[in-house]
Amino acid sequence: MRNMSIPAALSLAAAATVVAVVPATADSAAPAGASVTSSAPCPQLSRDLTWYGDNRARLQQVIDERGRCGKPGPDGRPVAAFDWDNTVVKNDxxxxxxxxxxxxxxxxxxxxxxxxxxxxxxxxxxxxxxxxxxxxxxxxxxxxxxxxxxxxxxxxxxxxxxxxxxxxxxxxxxxxxxxxxxxxxxxxxxxxxxxxxxxxxxxxxxxxxxxxxxxxxxxxxxxxxxGYLRYYPQQKDLIRTLRKAGFDVYIVSAGAEPITDAWAGGVGIDRDHTIAIRSVLRKGRITTGTQGCGDVPAGQGEAIPYIDGKRCMINQEIFGIKGAAAWKRQDAAHRIVVGGGDANTDVTFVGDATGAHLVLNRNKDEFMCRGYDDADGRWLVNPMFIEPMPRKKTPYPCSTAGYNNPDGSMGPVLRQDGSVVPDQQDVASGS
Structure with a gap:
């Protein structure tokens, strides 16, 4: 749901209306020229672009295993979602x-x-x-x-x-x-x-x-x-390859949606696949009101695509999850397959991915704690592709102060089973 008028925003608050994704057909999911009646090789990530360690191979494995790639499959495409600033592009x-x-x-x-x-x-x-x-x-x-x-x-x-x-x-x-x-x-x-x-x-x-x-x-x-920005070639290639493999690819940003719209087309993402802060409109003009999410109504910014808010927006706008449930982690069938980000604002939705959690290293405590702990063996930490951050000389304070609590205080980062993530050393960095 894009920008809305004030009456429509009030209607959203009352009814918690969401936008459901229309399931893709086998024909629409197949890359050009591929047959949907037989298995076709999945498109390959470019070998001319440098990734850290075995990250390219591990991403390719997820694409091969989870992509449609010309194969008939259940209704609905696999979904990938990426943050924008410093994830798909360098700088903000x-x-x-x-x-x-x-x-x-x-x-x-x-x-x-x-x-x-x-x-x-x-x-x-x-x-x-x-x-x-x-x-x-x-x-x-x-x-x-x-x-x-x-x-x-x-x-x-x-x-x-x-x-x-x-x-x-x-x-x-x-x-x-x-x-x-x-x-x-x-x-x-x-x-x-x-x-x-x-x-x-x-x-x-x-x-x-x-x-x-x-x-x-x-x-x-x-x-x-x-004073400059650049699209990361590796991310453009990853998004292109995912789309050719039959993935629905979304951008989920904590920026203003009209700004993200201006950039997303550069990697083939249209407005319907761009999710960011959405303003309430009055007579077609931006107001200080913002649309809400889940059971949080439109207001003045109480719920934006930020940390848990990115999960809520993905659940609501992509998977059609309504009300308070949109803030909760869903079953595997209603979660993204690939997620990518660079900062703590991305940690929740990237952690929800069932295939690969891609982390661009900007030395953000909670995100790096999750990435280096690699609790499910699917976390891929990569230095920024342009002007990577230097190695952090002290450990990330995962066991004591890596987690941003809802009240703004800091606490330990916990795994899904409740155990504490130990402090982590920085490894995947520029130098």
Missing amino acids: TTDATLAWALQHDKILRPKSWSATSKWLTPAADRALTEACGTSVPVGAPLRTSTDTRCADEIFEIRSTAKTMDGEEAFAGRWNHRRTVPEYAWVPQLFAGHTPDRLTSFARQARAEFLAAPVGSKRTVGTHTIP
Whole structure:
């Protein structure tokens, strides 16, 4: 279910309506030219692209075992799902789009900064008001291309959840495995624009960041950020191969959906297979409201595709699981086969995969604890394909403080049987 009007959002909250996947036929699941009446070899991952260790061979084994590959099979294709930023592409498309928007005066002044997020603190409201001023009419573009203070304050709050003076930008109560306010704040910043307009911003940012040299930087206000993005060739090849093998492949991102839409086509993923933060619309324009998931109604970002929220969205939007059950791990027939991510926000849905859990190493504690513990023998840890992270010199604190509890406190990472994951050493890294 894509962006919706406010009345439709209220209907969703009342009825917990979900979108079910239409089962694929044998003909539609087969790669071009393959017969559906006899077994055909599965398409092969490129041997010209470098993977860590035996990861390519192990992914190929899952494709061979679980792909349709021209064979008749039960209704419904096997499903693969991937995070987007730093999983399919190097660097962050949301940050790139926000940076571009700030440099081109595309943020519209809200009537009240505190109304942009239910968790925004008075300190953040004051900082934004003082930095961005009140001379620009409400609903008109802020002059962030020349107003360094305003651009700095917005980007700092998005990046660190703090003001430029170091004060907390968000406060209150939220489920830390279902949302994070600074992520939800990005689409809220674009309130007043249409989704297509935001997608157009992302496309313009995409062109600039893809053209920039690897390793280049960009300045936003006084912030220095990565100035380039690249699709990972290995991930493009993996997604292409999975699709040819009869998999339904989805992107599940904690970014704003119109931004992810602008990028996903580059790896052959259409809008119907792109899941990200979905705004509630009013008269076709983005509001500060966001769609919910499961038994969590539409609100101001209480449930976004973040940690357990990614599982909920996959269960709801792909497998048609309704209500509170969408937050629960499902039986194997209603789970993805291949999952891939790079950060703690991906740990739950990637862990749900029944065939392979692909981890791009960005030194994120909970995710790396799961990956290196390899409890079911299906976890594949791989350094980032471009500018990999250096090896973490100290162990990941899996046994004490690797798990992000719903209240925001940290605790031990537990296996499915309740046993504690021991601290893990970093191995699959750049150096």
